[in-house]
Amino acid sequence: MRLSTVILPVHRWSEGREVWWRAEQLGFHTAYTYDHLSWRSFRDLPWFGAVPTLTAAAGATSRMRLGTLVTSPNFRHPVTLAKELITLDDVSGGRVTLGIGAGGTGFDATALGNEAWSPRERADRFGEFIGLLDELLTNDVVTREGDFYSAHEVRNIPGCVQRPRLPFAVAATGPRGLRLAARYGQAWVTYGDPRGPRDVPVEDCPGVVRAQMEKLEAACAEAGRDPRELDRILLQGSTSERPLDSVDAFVDYAGRYAELGITEIVLHWPIADSIFEADMAIFEKIATDGLAQL
Numbered sequence: 001m002r003l004s005t006v007i008l009p010v011h012r013w014s015e016g017r018e019v020w021w022r023a024e025q026l027g028f029h030t031a032y033t034y035d036h037l038s039w040r041s042f043r044d045l046p047w048f049g050a051v052p053t054l055t056a057a058a059g060a061t062s063r064m065r066l067g068t069l070v071t072s073p074n075f076r077h078p079v080t081l082a083k084e085l086i087t088l089d090d091v092s093g094g095r096v097t098l099g100i101g102a103g104g105t106g107f108d109a110t111a112l113g114n115e116a117w118s119p120r121e122r123a124d125r126f127g128e129f130i131g132l133l134d135e136l137l138t139n140d141v142v143t144r145e146g147d148f149y150s151a152h153e154v155r156n157i158p159g160c161v162q163r164p165r166l167p168f169a170v171a172a173t174g175p176r177g178l179r180l181a182a183r184y185g186q187a188w189v190t191y192g193d194p195r196g197p198r199d200v201p202v203e204d205c206p207g208v209v210r211a212q213m214e215k216l217e218a219a220c221a222e223a224g225r226d227p228r229e230l231d232r233i234l235l236q237g238s239t240s241e242r243p244l245d246s247v248d249a250f251v252d253y254a255g256r257y258a259e260l261g262i263t264e265i266v267l268h269w270p271i272a273d274s275i276f277e278a279d280m281a282i283f284e285k286i287a288t289d290g291l292a293q294l
Contacts, residue, residue: 001254002264003291004030006069006235008039008271009048013056016048019269020057024064026287031057032069032099032266035076038107041275051084058092065095069235069266070171070189072103073122073129075112079151082136086160094161099189099233100133101171102126123176124148130168130184137165169233173212175219182219187231187264197240205239206256213261233264237276243267243286244278250286251293258294 005028007019023031035050054066066088071081089096102122103109109116117125128146135151136142137160142151160166167186172178173194181188193200193208200208213232220227234257236243243253244267254265267286270278 001258002029004028004264004266005269006032006266007269009033009050009053010046017060020060024061026284028064030065030067032067035068035071036108037075037111051088055088055091065097066092067097068099070099070101072101073125074103074108078129078133078136078149079154082133082156086156089160089162089166096166097169098166099169102177127180130180134184178216178219182223182225185230187233188216189233191235191238202240205241210260231263232261234262235266237268244283246282247285247290250290255294
């Protein structure tokens with residue numbers, strides 16, 4: 001199992017540089033960031049762009065992988081996103097993972113002046129979005145006419161450092177999204193039950209993830225793909241579980257999910273006076289000693 005972190009883009013770079021550098025020193029496998037225009041309780045607080053933040057982080061680190069968790073079609077277009085990702089992959093020396101999902105109905109969904117899409121339209125758009133993005137990142141020249149997204153003689157030379165393209169970590173819990181994960185993903189991402197922490201007792205949380213993984217395996221079988229080819233990433237912080245209370249609590253948490261087949265756990269970097277507040281000393285101890293105790 002690998003241990004990673006997600007650092008929200010809330011820091012001015014004069015402070016943020018130290019955070020990303022410290023994440024690498026603590027030994028995290030990957031440091032991700034949210035790709036939103038704003039987010040929930042942070043909406044009226046500082047919030048910076050994901051791709052520029054990751055580009056700066058690439059200069060502040062040398063070994064740790066970097067990524068989004070997750071990018072969505074809500075305010076992105078595959079053509080411009082592909083160019084940014086190829087550039088980021090080059091700047092980082094091939095250390096980028098694209099976490100990608102269908103998006104939701106939050107602030108991002110209406111920021112461009114449109115009505116929020118229905119669940120069906122989000123799924124339709126996501127399928128077309130990820131397919132075109134895959135094509136753009138693996139070919140020098142692409143022309144495609146879609147219902148939602150098109151590309152006309154788009155050049156992406158020299159392409160990604162990682163071949164055939166940088167890896168996709170596809171966030172999905174529904175059947176259509178899981179089929180996309182089976183088709184395009186090098187990893188699958190879950191944060192547990194989409195209903196949220198108030199609706200799912202702690203003891204039920206692993207069972208929710210187990211059921212999702214069974215559906216993922218069925219989607220892989222349908223696609224003719226070995227499900228063991230996909231890494232399985234669990235994003236902490238959206239359930240009532242409390243793995244950051246102590247090293248022992250983390251070891252218990254991580255052990256349960258390792259037994260289910262989760263291959264990577266992502267912990268939220270602590271942010272004071274927020275839902276992600278945690279004791280930094282305990283967090284660092286988990287980073288350095290947690291997995292070794294499993």
